[in-house]
Amino acid sequence: MARRTAQDIRRRNRFDALRCVFAAPGPVSRQEIATVTGLSFATVANLVAELLEAGVLLEVGHEDSKGGRPRARLAINADRGALFGIDVAETSVQVELFDLALTVLQSVRLPLPQADVRPDEVVETIVAGVRGLADATDGRRVLGAGVSVPGLVEREGGVSVYSPYWSWRDVPLRTLLAEHLTMPLYLDNPLKASTVAEMWFGAGRDVDDLVVVTLRAGVGAGIAVDGALYRGATNSAGEWGHTCLIPGGRECRCGRRGCVEAYVSTRGIVQTVRELAPGSPLLDADEATAITAIARAAAEGEPVAVETVARTAHHLGTASADLLNLFNPQALVLGGWVADRLGEPLLRQTREVIAANALPATLQALTLQVSDVPDNPVSLGAATFALEGFLDDRETFGPVAAGRRAARASRARTS
Numbered sequence: 001m002a003r004r005t006a007q008d009i010r011r012r013n014r015f016d017a018l019r020c021v022f023a024a025p026g027p028v029s030r031q032e033i034a035t036v037t038g039l040s041f042a043t044v045a046n047l048v049a050e051l052l053e054a055g056v057l058l059e060v061g062h063e064d065s066k067g068g069r070p071r072a073r074l075a076i077n078a079d080r081g082a083l084f085g086i087d088v089a090e091t092s093v094q095v096e097l098f099d100l101a102l103t104v105l106q107s108v109r110l111p112l113p114q115a116d117v118r119p120d121e122v123v124e125t126i127v128a129g130v131r132g133l134a135d136a137t138d139g140r141r142v143l144g145a146g147v148s149v150p151g152l153v154e155r156e157g158g159v160s161v162y163s164p165y166w167s168w169r170d171v172p173l174r175t176l177l178a179e180h181l182t183m184p185l186y187l188d189n190p191l192k193a194s195t196v197a198e199m200w201f202g203a204g205r206d207v208d209d210l211v212v213v214t215l216r217a218g219v220g221a222g223i224a225v226d227g228a229l230y231r232g233a234t235n236s237a238g239e240w241g242h243t244c245l246i247p248g249g250r251e252c253r254c255g256r257r258g259c260v261e262a263y264v265s266t267r268g269i270v271q272t273v274r275e276l277a278p279g280s281p282l283l284d285a286d287e288a289t290a291i292t293a294i295a296r297a298a299a300e301g302e303p304v305a306v307e308t309v310a311r312t313a314h315h316l317g318t319a320s321a322d323l324l325n326l327f328n329p330q331a332l333v334l335g336g337w338v339a340d341r342l343g344e345p346l347l348r349q350t351r352e353v354i355a356a357n358a359l360p361a362t363l364q365a366l367t368l369q370v371s372d373v374p375d376n377p378v379s380l381g382a383a384t385f386a387l388e389g390f391l392d393d394r395e396t397f398g399p400v401a402a403g404r405r406a407a408r409a410s411r412a413r414t415s
Contacts, residue, residue, distance in 0.1 A: 013039055014391060017047045023205040027060050027073035054396050055080045076101040082137045084145035085383030086126055087376055090165045090217040095129030096379045097136050106136035119171045127180045143390040144184040146382030148193040150218050152236050158187040164253045186385040190214055191238040193381030194335050195222025195229055200384055202373040207330035211323050215338035219261040221323055245319050263315040266291055266338060272311050277304045295341045309345050317353025324362040335371035
């Protein structure tokens with residue numbers, strides 16, 4: 001069994017403390033961080049001292065503590081650096097530049113070729129997007145870039161192990177990008193990125209056990225257990241989109257039949273329309289535009305669109321009930337732009353199907369919602385990977401720790 005080291009525990013505590021600062025509506029005190037995280041005040045004080053010395057936090061005033069010493073208020077030092085969050089999707093790449101408070105400074109979306117996309121074409125598009133936003137850093141040092149790539153990713157080596165979009169296998173994407181970009185690079189997939197975004201900025205701020213279902217051209221589930229992202233033995237946890245929903249059912253892009261993705265992805269939803277009404281005008285567009293048209297038509301009561309949403313909710317609720325029975329989370333979040341477009345009707349009907357299929361015990365503490373993380377959770381989560389990488393870098397806190405040790409030694413010699 002893998003054992004958590006003192007360094008692992010300190011890393012987790014640092015993230016918990018910072019997440020508390022990010023989640024607060026305004027500056028917070030050390031006492032408030034200790035209360036929210038459950039960490040001792042001494043632990044919080046040490047963590048905050050490190051974060052202040054590393055320039056990640058700032059003291060931004062004091063508050064009256066009812067007779068005691070005034071309490072310093074803490075906030076993220078947004079100008080400490082800049083981070084890139086990059087979402088590689090099936091037809092486009094979105095590159096976003098963030099300050100250290102993870103506020104979007106500037107964003108660009110660039111199209112990808114409409115055929116089988118080569119790795120060098122994705123690399124060129126990412127590099128063009130990053131360079132196009134370089135002036136928006138406004139003098140901030142770029143601390144890193146997180147890159148979300150669909151499919152299975154070996155994050156330590158930055159390898160796209162398999163992408164069902166383009167039949168990639170073992171593409172050394174980080175190495176290819178590093179030939180053009182000098183900043184630290186952190187690769188993972190949209191499922192993990194969306195879940196991290198929820199943990200830092202969404203439903204995961206209030207719960208420890210969380211499942212985030214991502215619905216777009218690809219489908220999957222990100223999982224957080226006891227406040228930590230669950231990756232599995234080979235970082236492939238969450239490939240729920242390629243679990244079997246209907247044996248012998250529709251062919252999935254992965255080559256198997258009956259997968260969840262074949263029914264609740266953009267392609268799957270459009271296929272439902274095609275099966276219901278082959279001549280429907282809802283099919284007179286690309287998949288992304290069709291989903292928007294289906295949502296609009298369903299709101300107007302158009303029968304094919306209404307039935308399409310109902311069938312999608314049936315498939316989604318049935319498959320989600322299995323997730324709930326397996327992981328018993330406190331929150332299930334529907335994310336991705338398909339969930340955004342289909343919205344409340346999809347949520348309501350999915351909730352009804354889940355209630356009919358999940359074990360009652362799994363529903364007792366459950367909340368079900370559409371993600372309220374602003375803008376693009378995938379690029380935000382990717383940027384958060386870069387933030388976490390910066391915080392994990394020994395150069396960030398190594399000099400701080402060395403300085404603190406030297407100060408303690410100096411005090412000991414003079415005492």
